[in-house]
Amino acid sequence: MVLIIFTINIVYVTIATIRMILTLKGYRYIAAAVSMVETTINVIALGLVLENLNEIQNLIAYAVGFGSGVVVGSKIEEKLALGYSMVNVITVDESAALPGKLRDKGYGVTDWQASGLDGSRKAMQILTPRKYELKLYQTIKELDPKAFIFASEPKTIHGGFWTKSIRKGPLAK
Known part of the structure; x- marks a missing residue:
């Protein structure tokens, strides 16, 4: 469960970072489509954590996955180098x-x-x-x-x- 939450959150935050970059660069409609995927993934990850709130390792996996997603999203944005x-x-x-x-x-x-x-x-x-x-x-x-x-x-x-x-x-x- 911990690994699933961690991985889902990396994917979620990576997509959120890319969506933000797309928005800032003026790709509104692509960003809107990406945001639908982003929200779906976030609801799944958050649901897994809230269902098992008594398991502190799930909360830690969520937080560490979030931080890792910021790093992964930033690296992907550097490779895309839009603008x-x-x-x-x-x-x-x-x-x-x-x-x-x-x-x-x-x-x-x-x-x-x-x-x-x-x-x-x-x-x-x-x-x-x-x-x-x-x-x-x-x-x-x-x-x-x-x-x-x-x-x-x-x-x-x-x-x-x-x-x-x-x-x-x-x-x-």
Whole structure:
């Protein structure tokens, strides 16, 4: 019974995590369908625990399964990597070399001159699918190990480099 409750709760929380990500990414109808499965699984797991409330190991299995489900759901979400990242890069190297090299690798780069505490900088914004985000970080670090990098997640994207080349460009390979 303990193993069943533990396993069911891992599945339940994993599905709940994925449903939440789908909701946040705008996949409402898929998230709604997933939530029906999620609720059914939760009712089954909770029912098993409540039927045997005098068995403390069932409650512990439920709690540990819940925590484990959060970890499993997070790992699955990392693998799915839905959506995009806006990666901002600030570098001391003011030459056009870094933006050009990134463009050669298929990234859409918008760059401009910026001012920092210690003088001029090159600032860049690079939009990338999340599944390529870590690869982009590695590329930037190889080209400029001292670059300042931070990322955010855009809610809406319209126009620009991505509208025509996202599915056909060199990054898709």
